[in-house]
């Protein structure tokens with residue numbers, strides 16, 4: 354797999370995402386929060402999806418305080434969401450905006466860090482539900498809306514362990530390989546017939562709750578903040594990446 358990075362001097366225009374409607378999953382914390390705020394700061398109307406309403410409301414307030422367009426809130430637990438919930442979301446987006454220009458699949462569970470031999474079915478299933486099945490259901494539900502946009506971008510969030518397997522990373526690593534697979538299959542299906550581009554993005558080690566939980570011995574500030582890795586998130590979401598599809602990106606060199 355060839356991994357792409359953007360030029361170090363990439364500088365997104367302040368209005369890169371003006372007029373676009375962008376849905377971010379896991380928007381209440383970590384990288385998803387930074388992406389939602391950054392997309393709003395570059396002109397997007399952001400739809401904040403996550404499982405903890407209070408966190409989504411805090412992001413909503415931060416975006417409004419910064420002068421961004423009024424966001425939309427959609428609290429949803431991807432571990433238990435049904436097909437009907439995704440239809441409700443798509444209907445709400447359709448009636449409110451009539452289209453969707455961008456979708457950042459960001460929410461994920463880390464799950465258990467243990468050998469396959471000792472992995473538990475419950476934890477395995479939860480990770481697969483949130484990290485893989487939810488992405489399929491959300492992609493399928495929103496494709497008709499993405500088709501309504503002049504140019505649309507879907508970003509799947511990968512990981513280093515989704516490109517090279519590693520001991521004890523269990524369901525999380527397997528789910529990220531599946532994420533790369535879903536990206537490639539969807540991108541291939543849309544490549545010649547639609548204006549929707551589909552790519553994957555590995556943020557790399559980033560100072561978030563997930564990283565701190567995976568590496569408790571690490572000094573958190575040794576890793577970049579979510580805000581520091583936003584250039585690649587902006588590049589892939591905005592029209593600067595028009596025509597770029599079925600590619601795997603790293604957000605850090």
Ligand SMILES: NC(=O)c1ccc[n+]([C@@H]2O[C@H](COP(=O)([O-])OP(=O)(O)OC[C@H]3O[C@@H](n4cnc5c(N)ncnc54)[C@H](OP(=O)(O)O)[C@@H]3O)[C@@H](O)[C@H]2O)c1
Nearest residue numbers: 379382383384404405431432460461558559561562563564
């Ligand atoms: N941080 C890194 O170093 C790193 C490295 C490689 C890849 N990644 C990937 O980058 C993405 C973001 O990671 P992060 O580090 O920002 O993680 P994080 O700090 O744990 O944030 C994850 C977000 O996803 C939400 N989420 C989790 N389960 C959910 C569910 N069932 N339904 C709805 N939302 C749910 C969380 O909601 P709550 O706030 O309610 O918990 C949280 O807002 C993930 O896909 C991760 O695999 C991260």
